[in-house]
Amino acid sequence: MLTILYIVVMTLFLFGITIFVHEWGHFIVAKKCGLKIEAFSIGMGPALWKKEVDGILYKIGAFPIGGYVSLPQLDPAGMEKIQGDNDEADRDTLPDVSPLKKIAVAVAGPICNIIFAFLLAMIVATANNQEVLAIVGTVAEDSVAAEKGLKPADQVIAVNGKPIKSWYDGQVEALLTGGDFEVTLTVLSAGETREITLTANNPENGDVLIPGISEAIPCVLGRVTPGSPAEAAGIQPNDFVKEFAGTPVIDWNHFTELVQKHPDETVPMVVLRDDELVSLTVTPKYDEGLERALVGVNLGGSMSMPWTLTGNPLEQVKSDSLSIFRLLKALTTPSESKQAAGGLGGPVAIFTMITFALKMGIINALGLIRFININLAVLNLLPLPVLDGGHICFALWEMITKRKVHPKVVASLVNVFAILLLSAMVFLSWRDADRNWNISRFFKKAPAEQVEAAPEAPAAETAIE
Numbered sequence: 530m531l532t533i534l535y536i537v538v539m540t541l542f543l544f545g546i547t548i549f550v551h552e553w554g555h556f557i558v559a560k561k562c563g564l565k566i567e568a569f570s571i572g573m574g575p576a577l578w579k580k581e582v583d584g585i586l587y588k589i590g591a592f593p594i595g596g597y598v599s600l601p602q603l604d605p606a607g608m609e610k611i612q613g614d615n616d617e618a619d620r621d622t623l624p625d626v627s628p629l630k631k632i633a634v635a636v637a638g639p640i641c642n643i644i645f646a647f648l649l650a651m652i653v654a655t656a657n658n659q660e661v662l663a664i665v666g667t668v669a670e671d672s673v674a675a676e677k678g679l680k681p682a683d684q685v686i687a688v689n690g691k692p693i694k695s696w697y698d699g700q701v702e703a704l705l706t707g708g709d710f711e712v713t714l715t716v717l718s719a720g721e722t723r724e725i726t727l728t729a730n731n732p733e734n735g736d737v738l739i740p741g742i743s744e745a746i747p748c749v750l751g752r753v754t755p756g757s758p759a760e761a762a763g764i765q766p767n768d769f770v771k772e773f774a775g776t777p778v779i780d781w782n783h784f785t786e787l788v789q790k791h792p793d794e795t796v797p798m799v800v801l802r803d804d805e806l807v808s809l810t811v812t813p814k815y816d817e818g819l820e821r822a823l824v825g826v827n828l829g830g831s832m833s834m835p836w837t838l839t840g841n842p843l844e845q846v847k848s849d850s851l852s853i854f855r856l857l858k859a860l861t862t863p864s865e866s867k868q869a870a871g872g873l874g875g876p877v878a879i880f881t882m883i884t885f886a887l888k889m890g891i892i893n894a895l896g897l898i899r900f901i902n903i904n905l906a907v908l909n910l911l912p913l914p915v916l917d918g919g920h921i922c923f924a925l926w927e928m929i930t931k932r933k934v935h936p937k938v939v940a941s942l943v944n945v946f947a948i949l950l951l952s953a954m955v956f957l958s959w960r961d962a963d964r965n966w967n968i969s970r971f972f973k974k975a976p977a978e979q980v981e982a983a984p985e986a987p988a989a990e991t992a993i994e
Contacts, residue, residue, distance in 0.1 A: 540883045541593065543898050545571055547642070548596040551905060554641030555598040555634055555917075562630040565623050567599035594876045594954060602626045603634065603920050604943055631924035635917040639906035646849070646906070649899035650842035653892055663696045664745035665716075666780045672741020677725045679742060680718060682779045687715035694848070696744040701855065703729055703738060704872065705865040712739070745780035750800075750826045751890065757825020762811035766829055768800035781828050788813045792822035829890065845896075849903035857907075875957025881965060914942035915950055 548571055556569050570576075572590025579588035590596070602623055663685040668675045687693060688702040689712055703712045713726045729739050748770040753759045770778045773787045774796040792815035800807050813822040859869035874882075879901065886894040909917040919942070923934050963969050 536884055536887050539887055540880055543883055543894060547898060547901055547905065550641050550645045551638040552596045552598050554637035558637035559598065559600055559634045562634060564600055564602050564626055564634065567601060569598050571596045603631055628924040628928040632921050635920040638917055639909050642902040642906040646846055646899045646902040647842050649895050650845040653845065653896045654842055663693055663699050666743045666745035666782060669741040674727055674741045679725055684717040685714050686717050689713055700738060705859050705868050746782065748778050748781045748784045749829045751829025752827045754825035758812050758814050759825040762809050764809065764826060765802065768802050770798060770800050772799040788822050788824055845899065846903060849900045850907065853904050853907045873957060874961055875954050877958045877961035913946050915946035
């Protein structure tokens with residue numbers, strides 16, 4: 530129960546702080562520029578908590594799907610029906626604001642997200658400097674991949690001719706091809722580069738992307754069990770196992786296989802610790818109850834996800850940015866748009882990812898929040914009226930033409946796009962929930978043949994009454 534409570538609280542906190550950072554950017558710059566601020570809200574809809582201080586209503590909304598700073602000089606007609614229950618002031622008497630100030634306020638939110646992402650990237654880089662490459666972990670002996678010469682420890686450096694750094698990059702490029710399809714992998718094996726063409730499946734149908742192969746899970750060690758052989762050997766969290774019993778370790782699964790071969794034997798192992806190779810000896814202990822040899826360590830790294838990239842902060846933020854730009858490009862490319870749209874996620878997907886990341890460790894979760902902050906910054910700069918990019922466009926129009934966009938036009942565009950955005954979020958949330966828990970099964974009618982075959986019984990008649 531404590532673990533569940535921790536995950537729920539941390540999920541809400543991590544997502545909430547991302548929204549807070551964005552809205553705080555708008556808030557603080559608006560205040561410095563002398564704009565009228567009506568409300569500062571984390572969450573949308575009716576207020577669960579609110580307090581007015583110096584004429585500004587601070588509140589926490591009932592729906593944790595975003596937030597807002599109510600600035601009537603940027604949005605003259607307001608969005609009270611969508612935002613919640615903040616009061617509307619007399620906006621006709623408010624002084625004009627220069628286009629430059631409007632632009633400064635609009636870009637402040639995304640800029641704060643980017644700054645926050647860099648801070649998170651510094652923490653991730655300090656805590657974990659192991660790069661997650663697209664390394665092949667296992668290859669089934671009877672698979673087509675094995676027949677074509679793919680081997681464990683091979684590195685995939687490109688998919689369909691496009692360079693990749695991680696398995697996630699490769700999955701994105703493969704999935705954007707669509708359907709049941711063929712993918713060409715450019716593989717680096719024993720210093721030589723070659724291409725292998727394999728048939729891939731669509732994971733949306735519950736199939737493995739490429740049958741017969743799995744990604745290598747970096748053998749980064751996590752928690753060390755007190756009193757275990759690992760503790761006696763001097764193994765530490767974040768050690769990266771490079772060799773065990775004289776055999777180079779490919780990944781976590783390979784490491785566990787090697788351990789099983791040496792129960793109650795003292796064997797050498799080499800780990801990478803703080804960029805230095807450290808030689809140790811360990812004696813795996815055979816557990817009669819579990820019928821397997823144990824060292825006493827947990828997996829501490831992570832599988833390949835877009836937020837698990839390590840390295841210097843600039844590389845992390847650059848990778849996050851390229852991921853979202855790649856998605857936007859796919860959405861506007863006819864041959865890729867359907868597959869890209871199918872991969873979009875809403876609030877449910879975000880909360881699910883944060884929960885998953887927290888189970889992998891706090892550093893993994895911070896990497897995800899970094900990724901979300903960059904995504905939030907980029908998406909908010911799109912030139913859509915309801916987003917920051919839309920307000921920037923309105924301000925640029927005013928700057929160039931020396932005329933304001935009519936308040937009713939601004940209000941109409943903002944409200945229409947707000948409704949479209951909220952509708953999209955509801956649709957994506959439904960789809961995400963259905964993917965996770967198959968909710969749609971409750972709305973499906975029973976097959977006709979099952980209904981006809983149902984026997985008549987007094988119990989059924991009683992139920993109808």
